[in-house]
Every structure is written in C-alpha cells, then in structure tokens.
Amino acid sequence: GESVGLHLPTLSVQEGDNSIINCAYSNSASDYFIWYKQESGKGPQFIIDIRSNMDKRQGQRVTVLLNKTVKHLSLQIAATQPGDSAVYFCAENTDSSYKLIFGSGTRLLVRP
Amino acid sequence: GAGVSQSPSNKVTEKGKDVELRCDPISGHTALYWYRQSLGQGLEFLIYFQGNSAPDKSGLPSDRFSAERTGGSVSTLTIQRTQQEDSAVYLCASSLSGGNGNTIYFGEGSWLTVV
Numbered sequence: 001g002e003s004v005g006l007h008l009p010t011l012s013v014q015e016g017d018n019s020i021i022n023c024a025y026s027n028s029a030s031d032y033f034i035w036y037k038q039e040s041g042k043g044p045q046f047i048i049d050i051r052s053n054m055d056k057r058q059g060q061r062v063t064v065l066l067n068k069t070v071k072h073l074s075l076q077i078a079a080t081q082p083g084d085s086a087v088y089f090c091a092e093n094t095d096s097s098y099k100l101i102f103g104s105g106t107r108l109l110v111r112p
Numbered sequence: 113g114a115g116v117s118q119s120p121s122n123k124v125t126e127k128g129k130d131v132e133l134r135c136d137p138i139s140g141h142t143a144l145y146w147y148r149q150s151l152g153q154g155l156e157f158l159i160y161f162q163g164n165s166a167p168d169k170s171g172l173p174s175d176r177f178s179a180e181r182t183g184g185s186v187s188t189l190t191i192q193r194t195q196q197e198d199s200a201v202y203l204c205a206s207s208l209s210g211g212n213g214n215t216i217y218f219g220e221g222s223w224l225t226v227v
Contacts, residue, residue: 032212
C-alpha cells in the first residue's frame with residue numbers, strides 16, 4: 001500500500017553543523033509533501049512544504065529537496081541548534097486526496 | 113483562536129468508560145481532521161470533515177469510535193467502552209479547505225491513557 005518511510009530513525013549532530021533528514025515515499029502519484037517537527041509532548045508543527053513541480057524550496061534555515069525520479073525527500077537544517085532537537089516527520093498526499101500519509105519519524109538529537 | 117485547540121490535554125480513564133475529546137479548529141478553516149499517534153509512532157488518520165460532513169471515516173478503528181462536527185467548527189471524538197489499546201495521543205488538525213496543498217495545522221493533542 002501507500003507508505004512514507006524514513007531511512008534513519010535517529011540522527012545525532014553537533015550543534016552548529018548542518019542536518020539532513022531523509023524520507024522515501026512509494027506513491028508516485030503524490031504531488032504535495034510536508035515536513036513537520038514534533039517536540040516532546042507537543043503536536044506536529046508545520047516546517048515547510050513543497051509541490052511536485054519543484055525540486056527545491058528554502059525557508060528560514062531549512063531547505064526541502066525533492067527527487068521525484070527516486071521518490072526521495074530530504075530536509076536540510078542549517079547551523080543546527082539545540083532547539084531543533086525533535087522528531088521530524090515527512091508527509092505526503094495526492095492531488096485527489098485531503099489525507100496526509102505520515103512516515104514513522106526521525107529523531108534529531110543536537111549535541112552541545 | 114490563534115491555533116487549533118484541544119481538550120482535555122490529558123485524560124486518564126478506566127477501561128470500559130466512554131470518553132469525549134474536543135477540538136476547536138482555527139477560525140475559518142472548513143476542513144478538520146483527527147489523527148491518532150501511539151507512543152513513538154507516526155500519525156494514523158482517523159476521520160476527515162469538510163464542514164459538518166465526514167466524507168471519509170475510513171480510519172476509525174472500530175464502531176466504538178465516532179466523531180461529529182457542529183456549526184462547521186467544533187468537533188468531538190467519542191470513544192465508547194475504552195480499551196487499553198486506545199491509549200494514544202489524539203491529534204486534531206484543520207486547514208482552510210480540504211484540497212491538496214492546503215497547509216494542515218495541528219493542535220497539541222489529547223493524551224489518553226486507559227487503565
């Protein structure tokens with residue numbers, strides 16, 4: 001069935017370094033992708049999204065890259081800070097759907 | 113309000129009791145969603161509302177689960193005869209409309225523990 005998965009369940013990075021969180025998706029019909037950040041005890045917080053007609057989108061300290069050929073999505077966080085420590089989820093949906101399909105999440109740990 | 117508001121934030125209930133979880137979406141958002149998140153897991157879709165109608169209830173795990181939405185705003189998720197496997201965080205979200213590409217904003221969740 002449709003699924004969104006993550007390669008690395010836990011990522012540990014040094015404060016100040018750049019982080020890259022990866023996500024694979026299996027539904028080639030998916031055309032909208034979102035990254036959410038979830039801190040402990042809180043709900044998912046929208047970070048950035050991208051449509052399938054783009055391959056890169058930048059926000060504040062974050063960049064999302066989309067490679068439709070290999071059905072791969074990544075989130076890059078520049079100059080990672082302790083406040084970036086959280087679980088990151090990618091999610092997808094298709095043009096005909098309102099339903100987001102979430103991956104299982106990657107935990108980002110930032111070492112001081 | 114400024115964001116999606118959920119209540120209660122925490123609920124401990126005895127097995128077999130009924131619980132009601134409430135969601136106030138962002139003002140003006142016509143689409144409302146309920147998701148469930150078990151400990152350490154991703155988010156599982158439960159139900160979607162467009163206005164007061166629920167065109168997709170496919171994610172509700174059993175007939176013990178039901179949801180309604182009134183006035184195109186507040187929604188209530190009801191779990192009857194709770195079981196221990198119902199323990200999870202129940203997340204409500206809303207978006208301006210239900211179409212693809214509308215940013216979906218989540219509340220802080222209602223943490224349900226069934227003992």
